[in-house]
């Protein structure tokens with residue numbers, strides 16, 4: 155069975171080490187590419203119909219409202235099914251201590267019975283937050299493995315750590 159690395163990531167203004175930074179490529183996207191190049195398989199980036207604000211503080215406001223509402227933002231793309239995959243590396247930035255609601259929107263559309271989901275996230279202090287617990291609660295048919303948290307500002311320097319972690323699952 156094939157491996158899928160599916161992720162959500164938002165380029166633009168973000169909080170880096172000690173201040174705001176402008177990211178041409180999102181931190182989670184950097185990590186997702188390291189995962190896929192270590193374990194092979196397919197790479198898929200979830201995108202929302204409505205772009206999140208480019209400004210960090212504006213995006214924080216939108217993301218907070220979505221979390222409070224349990225929103226499931228409309229997605230601009232998806233996969234027809236996950237049938238060909240048994241192992242899914244799932245990447246996201248930590249937003250307000252959990253996954254962005256777009257990640258739940260992506261997962262909600264599939265039958266996850268028997269799937270092994272291996273989360274990874276980038277963050278600026280919260281680590282995985284409650285995300286592993288929240289995924290396990292919402293998707294009891296899947297096995298949610300212990301995730302890997304990488305500080306966003308050190309994403310570019312984490313390839314060897316990410317690769318050895320990812321390879322330990324396959």
Ligand SMILES: Cc1cc2nc3c(=O)[nH]c(=O)nc-3n(C[C@H](O)[C@H](O)[C@H](O)COP(=O)(O)O)c2cc1C
Nearest residue numbers: 163164180181182247249250251276278279280306
């Ligand atoms: C809306 C929003 C909420 C965030 N919430 C948190 C948080 O709760 N904890 C944390 O450590 N970092 C938080 N961050 C920082 C991001 O997790 C971090 O910058 C991450 O590397 C961004 O990944 P990306 O570039 O792939 O989107 C937040 C960033 C944004 C934009």
